[in-house]
Every structure is written in structure tokens, then in C-alpha cells.
Amino acid sequence: MTNSMQEAENSDVILITGTNTTWNHPVFGGMIKKAVMQKGVKLIVVDPRDIGLAKYADIHMKQNPGSDNAWLMGLQHIIVKNNWHNKEFVEEKTEGWEEYLQSLEFYTPKKVEELSGIPKEQLYEAAKLYATSGRGAAYYAMGITQHSHGVDNVMAISNLQMILGNFGLPGTGVNPLRGQNNVQGACDMGGLPNVFTAYQPVVNEDARKKFAEAWDKKLEEMDDKVGQTVTTMVKNAGDSIKALYIVGENPMMSDPNQNHARKQMDKLDFIVVQDIFLTETAAIADVVLPAFAFAEKYGTFTNTERRVQFSNKALDGPAGAKSDNEIIAAIARRMGCTDFPETVEDLYAEIRELTPSYAGVSYERIKDSTGLRWPCPTEEHPGTPILHVGKFARGKGLLKAIEYRPPAEYADEDYPLVLTTGRLLQHYHTGSMTRRSKVLEGIVSSGMIELNVADAEHLKVINGEKVKVSSRRGSIEITALVTDKIKEGIVFIPFHFVESAANILTNDALDPVAKIPEYKVCAVKVEKIAE
Amino acid sequence: MESTFKIYINGKALETSAGKTVLDVAREHDIYIPTLCHHPRTGKAGKCRACLVEVEGLRGLKESCALEVRDGMSVKTHTEQIQEVRKMIVELLLSNGEHNCIACEKNGHCELQDMAYHLGIERPGYLLDYERITLDESSEGIIRDANKCIECGRCIKSCNNNVMHEVLDFGWRSDHMRVICDDDKPMGESTCVQCGECVQVCPVGALTFRYAKGKGPYWELDKTKVICTYCGVGCSIDMFTKDNKFVYSLGTEENWQDQTNKGMLCVKGRFGFDFLNREDRLDTPLIRKNGKLEKAGWDEALDLVASRFTDIKAEHGPGSIGFFTSARISNEENYALMRFARGVVGTNNIDHCARL
Numbered sequence: 001m002t003n004s005m006q007e008a009e010n011s012d013v014i015l016i017t018g019t020n021t022t023w024n025h026p027v028f029g030g031m032i033k034k035a036v037m038q039k040g041v042k043l044i045v046v047d048p049r050d051i052g053l054a055k056y057a058d059i060h061m062k063q064n065p066g067s068d069n070a071w072l073m074g075l076q077h078i079i080v081k082n083n084w085h086n087k088e089f090v091e092e093k094t095e096g097w098e099e100y101l102q103s104l105e106f107y108t109p110k111k112v113e114e115l116s117g118i119p120k121e122q123l124y125e126a127a128k129l130y131a132t133s134g135r136g137a138a139y140y141a142m143g144i145t146q147h148s149h150g151v152d153n154v155m156a157i158s159n160l161q162m163i164l165g166n167f168g169l170p171g172t173g174v175n176p177l178r179g180q181n182n183v184q185g186a187c188d189m190g191g192l193p194n195v196f197t198a199y200q201p202v203v204n205e206d207a208r209k210k211f212a213e214a215w216d217k218k219l220e221e222m223d224d225k226v227g228q229t230v231t232t233m234v235k236n237a238g239d240s241i242k243a244l245y246i247v248g249e250n251p252m253m254s255d256p257n258q259n260h261a262r263k264q265m266d267k268l269d270f271i272v273v274q275d276i277f278l279t280e281t282a283a284i285a286d287v288v289l290p291a292f293a294f295a296e297k298y299g300t301f302t303n304t305e306r307r308v309q310f311s312n313k314a315l316d317g318p319a320g321a322k323s324d325n326e327i328i329a330a331i332a333r334r335m336g337c338t339d340f341p342e343t344v345e346d347l348y349a350e351i352r353e354l355t356p357s358y359a360g361v362s363y364e365r366i367k368d369s370t371g372l373r374w375p376c377p378t379e380e381h382p383g384t385p386i387l388h389v390g391k392f393a394r395g396k397g398l399l400k401a402i403e404y405r406p407p408a409e410y411a412d413e414d415y416p417l418v419l420t421t422g423r424l425l426q427h428y429h430t431g432s433m434t435r436r437s438k439v440l441e442g443i444v445s446s447g448m449i450e451l452n453v454a455d456a457e458h459l460k461v462i463n464g465e466k467v468k469v470s471s472r473r474g475s476i477e478i479t480a481l482v483t484d485k486i487k488e489g490i491v492f493i494p495f496h497f498v499e500s501a502a503n504i505l506t507n508d509a510l511d512p513v514a515k516i517p518e519y520k521v522c523a524v525k526v527e528k529i530a531e
Numbered sequence: 532m533e534s535t536f537k538i539y540i541n542g543k544a545l546e547t548s549a550g551k552t553v554l555d556v557a558r559e560h561d562i563y564i565p566t567l568c569h570h571p572r573t574g575k576a577g578k579c580r581a582c583l584v585e586v587e588g589l590r591g592l593k594e595s596c597a598l599e600v601r602d603g604m605s606v607k608t609h610t611e612q613i614q615e616v617r618k619m620i621v622e623l624l625l626s627n628g629e630h631n632c633i634a635c636e637k638n639g640h641c642e643l644q645d646m647a648y649h650l651g652i653e654r655p656g657y658l659l660d661y662e663r664i665t666l667d668e669s670s671e672g673i674i675r676d677a678n679k680c681i682e683c684g685r686c687i688k689s690c691n692n693n694v695m696h697e698v699l700d701f702g703w704r705s706d707h708m709r710v711i712c713d714d715d716k717p718m719g720e721s722t723c724v725q726c727g728e729c730v731q732v733c734p735v736g737a738l739t740f741r742y743a744k745g746k747g748p749y750w751e752l753d754k755t756k757v758i759c760t761y762c763g764v765g766c767s768i769d770m771f772t773k774d775n776k777f778v779y780s781l782g783t784e785e786n787w788q789d790q791t792n793k794g795m796l797c798v799k800g801r802f803g804f805d806f807l808n809r810e811d812r813l814d815t816p817l818i819r820k821n822g823k824l825e826k827a828g829w830d831e832a833l834d835l836v837a838s839r840f841t842d843i844k845a846e847h848g849p850g851s852i853g854f855f856t857s858a859r860i861s862n863e864e865n866y867a868l869m870r871f872a873r874g875v876v877g878t879n880n881i882d883h884c885a886r887l
């Protein structure tokens with residue numbers, strides 16, 4: 001996030017899209033409601049479902065899944081045509097205006113209505129409200145990124161914020177809500193194929209030199225090419241990839257097109273899984289290493305607003321398990337690396353040394369406080385709740401021309417419904433933790449498919465009935481939840497439940513840049529199960 | 532700059548500034564003023580009058596939770612008159628309902644019990660006719676015992692103004708007044724999302740956590756600050772444990788204004804950590820032998836991993852090994868795996884499920 005969650009109250013208008021906030025980031029969902037109800041902040045929700053926040057929205061637009069680039073650029077088309085954009089900001093702080101302006105031409109309200117199903121009058125109202133109310137903040141999550149054109153969607157949001165000058169002020173910004181507690185930290189720490197810590201590129205020789213020196217390696221020993229992503233590693237299993245070391249992830253549940261993913265994993269020579277339970281992925285490993293869970297060790301985590309927080313050890317983990325860093329160090333030692341840092345403190349010292357944005361975040365400063373937001377380059381630095389104050393980090397903000405691209409797969413005769421996936425309030429991700437919780441599993445213990453009343457009628461399916469859902473990649477059986485809270489033609493399935501795993505159905509088509517699979521749109525059919 | 536001034540509590544000079552209440556200042560300096568309806572996160576309520584103080588130059592007793600400080604103000608917190616009023620308040624509350632502490636979950640950190648203790652009240656002087664209300668045990672995570680409710684209104688305020696779930700309210704009238712869910716539904720059938728905020732702010736044992744019941748009185752629990760392992764909000768949690776088992780979570784109250792979650796939690800952060808206690812946690816390395824995963828020692832497992840990685844690297848190059856790091860492990864651990872992939876194996880094939 002460029003800004004912080006506490007600032008929701010400082011906005012004049014908030015745009016929520018691709019996030020079912022009250023379920024997936026519940027505490028923040030409450031903060032948005034509070035901003036709306038107590039501070040009079042205006043709210044625009046764009047989502048095909050009647051999500052919890054829709055009730056509080058001034059405008060709720062229900063787009064067709066996969067049309068986000070269209071309506072986002074459509075909003076901007078209207079804003080620019082009406083001269084509601086912030087000319088001074090565009091002039092002084094951005095570049096790429098001409099090309100961007102040209103690409104806007106395509107997104108006429110009429111065209112956008114065709115593509116997104118959002119009536120052009122409503123789009124106009126939304127554009128007007130968002131552009132003319134004052135400070136606007138945009139919040140989004142996987143509903144925006146998990147598309148074969150997810151990067152375009154994010155760019156479109158950043159364009160929108162730039163033309164309105166919604167940067168560098170409290171209550172503005174481009175604010176992705178991270179779905180897992182340390183996505184931000186994993187990225188910051190270089191858990192990505194193209195960068196070291198703090199996004200220092202691996203293709204940059206100076207960066208490689210810096211890390212080679214710190215790790216006592218020769219420059220030639222450092223890989224100078226961008227590595228493979230999670231999804232390409234699975235794709236290339238058996239070919240360029242022979243072995244995987246998987247720590248705390250469960251791709252056998254979370255990967256799209258699971259039947260295919262399973263076949264790919266079988267092609268590997270060697271799989272190591274390090275986790276706290278025998279997950280679906282651990283079950284197919286060659287070696288399983290038992291690890292401590294979060295409250296059984298201490299260390300730092302970085303939340304969605306870049307806040308580095310210290311988490312303490314509350315419990316002793318299972319006697320036969322070890323902490324992740326201890327296990328990794330032990331393997332490193334056995335592979336001949338004698339100086340691999342042993343303790344959490346040693347690791348953190350290295351992080352601070354090599355990561356300018358974390359340099360000032362000492363344990364002492366965050367242990368008994370509420371954390372510090374990076375960049376925090378020195379011990380005296382107060383942290384940075386808002387990015388891009390005064391000017392953009394890269395100098396000028398780049399307005400991107402965006403060409404419309406449809407989703408990789410859409411409803412057709414054989415598969416007439418559009419499936420979108422996500423989470424429930426009570427469960428989390430692949431369910432390995434929440435499904436083992438008495439209260440959470442007690443509240444919801446099985447998956448369901450949300451089906452619009454009209455679709456259900458057409459299929460002669462009643463609420464609570466078991467149905468068969470199929471895509472080109474596989475099929476599952478699942479209980480129908482008939483509701484008017486989802487748009488006609490669209491169905492929703494949460495992906496937590498192994499008995500009715502949504503990812504058997506999903507499409508593994510990838511965004512060409514970010515390599516994110518298209519979880520949010522695929523074509524399915526729903527059938528009655530013959531008695 | 533805010534200008535500071537002095538006030539006097541029980542004769543002691545205390546530095547403070549405008550905008551605070553007498554209660555705030557007392558709390559900052561560990562001066563005990565009982566409160567029942569006020570809570571730092573629900574604010575002043577002015578209902579219970581437990582917090583009464585005497586202010587020099589002002590007539591009558593004043594509610595310290597609502598009384599703003601003024602330069603030179605002189606306050607007394609425990610005069611005979613104040614204690615008499617407090618006694619009456621507590622007596623009245625104790626005589627109405629069922630306030631038996633013996634096996635109460637709140638025993639040891641009940642604000643009503645504290646007050647009675649400080650006032651030396653062992654049992655109420657009189658008992659009113661009282662019709663017992665059945666417990667509401669319909670909810671997965673929360674038990675409601677209306678017999679212990681003192682109608683302070685904290686739960687209602689926090690449900691409607693803090694977490695914004697708009698479920699709780701006062702229902703019925705006068706003598707029968709009580710806290711209800713929606714239009715008086717059992718909690719488990721209401722729109723309650725079980726975030727547990729109401730339990731956290733309840734001063735007495737009227738709202739408690741089902742699975743904490745009987746796990747141990749407050750003073751036997753250990754409290755540790757952790758960061759929630761679920762979503763990216765990163766809520767700060769005071770985790771209560773006993774005998775190396777998770778018992779329950781509270782949102783961190785300390786510095787709540789600056790906490791990312793402002794003291795609140797959702798149902799996952801509140802109730803979702805009993806997986807830690809589970810019997811089926813992995814507690815030994817496993818190695819696949821003849822197609823089956825079998826228990827193995829650490830040395831055997833680590834040797835095997837190291838030698839297989841070494842061999843595969845030698846045969847196919849470092850780029851043939853891939854690493855999935857995790858969005859759920861700490862920064863230090865992420866860094867360790869990153870350093871291992873790039874510095875020991877020598878590949879940039881490292882990624883995590885941020886995309887998934």
C-alpha cells in the first residue's frame with residue numbers, strides 16, 4: 001500500500017474493487033464502514049457480488065468478471081472528457097500522457113457497457129463522484145490481480161489515481177490489500193525470482209556484487225538471470241526443474257487446474273516440503289520436515305501497509321519440530337556453507353545491512369511498540385506511513401496506455417456460467433489451519449457454490465441441493481447456495497475445501513508479466529446430480 | 532505545541548494537557564478509579580457512576596470518565612462520601628442477577644469483583660427477587676450469560692461503533708431490559724460474525740469464550756504479544772496460553788490507538804489458533820521409502836536433502852532446483868531461504884504464493 005489503513009477516515013471517497021474486505025480483511029472492512037457511517041466518506045464498490053460493503057456504498061457497480069481493465073479505463077475516459085482530472089498534477093508529476101490519452105479513446109461509455117455490463121449512466125455517476133469529491137483512495141485485492149491481464153488492471157488503477165492527483169496525501173493512494181500476513185515481507189525479503197531484498201534487481205551487477213560480498217561468494221557464482229515463478233516452476237517440472245523445496249505453501253490446493261498441477265509434480269525427481277501439517281502437498285513429498293508455527297517462534301512480519309511488527313514466542317512447538325531458519329541453516333551447512341547465519345538475530349542483522357528500507361528498524365524499536373513502516377533508513381527515522389509525498393520515488397509517475405484484453409476463457413454454449421473464486425470470512429486459504437479450528441470449522445464446515453436465483457430456477461436446482469460443477473479441466477460436487485447476492489450468469493466457490501476444491505476447475509492461463517493465474521474467471525457448467 | 536499544566540489528584544501534582552479526562556490522567560499514573568461502563572475503546576458512557584470523584588470548588592460528585600481536566604484542578608478519588616455511593620452501586624448490582632464468582636471465567640479480572648473487593652463487600656446486603664435467564668449457548672465461540680450482565684452497554688457500543696457489525700442492542704424495557712442480538716435472536720442464529728469484540732470489552736462474566744471455559748483462571752494464563760498469522764492486516768494479538776496450549780486471543784489494548792487493528796480482531800484472529808494445539812501437528816521428519824512416507828530422524832532427513840540437492844545441482848545445474856518460500860513465515864525465515872537459494876544453491880528460482 002502506498003498509504004496506511006488508519007487513513008481511511010481521511011479520504012473523501014473510497015473505491016473498493018476486487019476485495020471482499022469484510023470477509024478477507026475483516027478488521028479493515030470495519031474501518032471502512034466506520035469511515036462511511038461516522039465520517040461521511042463516500043464509497044464506490046465494484047464487484048459482481050453483493051459483498052458486505054455493498055450495503056454501505058453510494059454506488060455499487062456489478063461488472064462482468066474479467067472486465068476490470070475496461071471499466072477502470074472507462075471511468076478515466078469520462079473523467080478526462082469532462083475535464084475533472086488534475087491537470088497540474090499530470091503536468092508536473094507524470095509522463096506518458098499523450099499515449100495514454102490515445103488509449104483512452106477506445107473506452108467509450110458505450111463500449112464499456114458492452115464489455116463490463118455496467119450501465120453507462122451508472123459509470124458516469126461513479127466517475128463524477130470519484131473525481132469530484134476530493135481525496136480518493138483505491139483499495140483492491142486478488143479480484144484485480146488474479147486475471148490473465150492482472151497487471152493491466154493494477155496499472156489502470158494507478159493511472160486513475162495519477163490523473164486525479166491521488167498520491168502522497170493522507171487518504172489517497174494505490175492500496176493493494178495483501179491476502180496473507182507476510183506477503184509484503186516475503187516480497188521485501190527477495191522471495192521473488194527477479195530481486196534481492198528491497199527490490200534490488202538480480203540483473204543489476206552492483207546488486208549482485210553487494211550480495212556476493214556479504215555472503216562471501218564470487219560474483220561469477222551468482223545467478224545473473226531472472227529465475228522462474230511458482231507457476232512456471234510447476235509448468236517446467238520434469239524439464240528444466242528437477243527438484244522443489246517448498247516451505248509453508250500448499251500448491252496442491254492453491255494452484256489452478258489441480259489435476260494438471262498434480263501430474264506436473266509427479267514428474268519431479270525430488271520434493272521437500274517443510275510445514276506444520278501433512279498438507280495435500282506434503283503428502284506427495286519425498287521428504288517432509290516439521291516446522292514450528294507462528295506463535296512458536298519470534299521474528300518480524302510486515303503487514304499490508306509496510307508496517308514491520310515484532311511477533312513473540314508464546315508456545316513451545318512440537319518437540320520433534322524445528323524453526324524454519326534452523327532447518328534451512330542445517331541444510332546449508334551440510335552443503336558446505338559454513339557461515340550460514342544460525343539465529344534469527346543474525347539473519348535480521350544481515351537483513352538490515354543489505355536492505356536500506358529496513359536499516360533503521362531495529363528489534364529494540366519495534367519490540368514494545370506498534371511497529372515501523374518502511375522505508376525507515378536510519379535508527380532516527382520515524383518510518384513512512386505515506387509513500388510518494390511531494391514526488392514519485394521513480395521521479396515521474398508513468399501513465400500507461402492500456403489495450404483492452406478479454407479474459408482467457410469466457411462463458412460459451414458448453415460452459416455457460418462464469419466461475420469466480422475467493423475466500424470466506426471463517427476460513428483461510430487452503431484451510432490447513434482454519435479447518436482444524438473448532439470454532440471456525442464449527443461455523444462453516446463445507447464448501448458451497450453461490451448461484452443466482454434465476455440461474456438456479458433455469459437449472460431446476462434448489463437451495464441446499466448437491467450439484468456437479470465442471471469446467472474444461474475437471475469437475476467437483478458441491479452444495480448449491482441459491483442467492484440474489486450474486487449477478488446472474490456468475491457463480492462463486494470458495495477454495496478452502498479439499499472435498500470440493502475450486503481449483504480443480506480454475507484456469508491456469510497466466511498474466512504474461514506477473515504470471516498470476518486467472519483464478520477469478522473461468523467457464524463452468526452446473527448440473528443436477530441424477531438421482 | 533500542546534501546553535501542559537498541572538492537576539492534583541489526592542494531593543499529588545500531575546503534569547497533563549487539555550483534552551484528557553480526569554480518569555485518563557489517573558490511569559496514566561496508576562491511580563485506581565473503578566469504572567464499569569467506561570472502556571478506553573468505547574469511551575465515556577456516564578451510566579454507572581462508579582468513577583465518581585470530588586472536585587474542589589464544584590458541587591456534587593462528578594463522573595471522572597467524562598470530566599475534562601482544567602489547569603489547577605484538584606480532585607479526590609476516595610472520600611468517605613464517594614465510597615458510600617460506590618458501595619450502593621455495587622450492592623445494587625450484586626443484589627440483582629447472579630454474580631457468583633466461584634467458577635466464573637472472569638474470576639480474577641472482573642471489574643465488578645475488583646470494585647467489591649476494594650469496597651470490602653463480601654456479599655450483597657439484600658437480594659432482589661430475580662428470575663433466572665437461560666444461557667445463550669447457541670454461538671460457536673461465545674457464551675452469553677444475561678444473569679451476570681450489568682447493562683454497562685460496552686458491548687453494544689463496541690459492536691456498533693468499533694467493529695461496526697451492528698448486531699447488539701438493548702431490547703425490552705425497564706426491569707426486563709437486556710442486551711439482544713438483532714431482533715432478539717439467539718446469538719448463533721443472528722447476524723453476529725463472532726469477532727468476539729463484545730467479550731473483550733465486557734467488564735464481567737456475562738460474555739465469555741466457549742473454549743476457554745474451565746481451561747484455567749485468569750491468573751494462571753500467560754499473555755504474549757503475537758502478530759496474527761492470517762490476513763495482511765497484521766493484527767496485534769495478546770495470546771493467552773496455559774500449559775503450552777493456546778486458550779484465547781484478545782486484540783492488544785496497549786497503545787490501541789496506534790495499533791494496526793486498534794484493539795479489534797476478526798473471527799479468525801479471535802478463534803482460529805487452536806490448530807496450534809492439534810494432535811496431528813507434524814513432529815518428526817518423514818522420508819518416502821518404498822512409496823510411503825515413514826518417520827525418520829533429523830540427521831537422516833537433513834543429510835538426504837543436502838545430498839540430493841548437491842547431486843541434482845551437479846547433474847542439472849543450480850537452475851534445476853526451485854524454491855517456494857512463504858507469505859506466512861517471518862521476514863528472517865524468508866531471508867534465510869532466499870539466501871540459501873541464491874547464495875548456497877546459486878539460483879534465482881525462488882518465489883512464493885503472493886500470486887496465488
Ligand code: SF4
Binds near residue numbers: 759761763792796797
Ligand atoms: S485478526 Fe482477522 S483481520 Fe486481523 S490479521 Fe488476523 S485475519 Fe486479518
Ligand code: FES
Binds near residue numbers: 565566569582595597
Ligand atoms: S465509568 Fe464513568 S460513569 Fe461508568
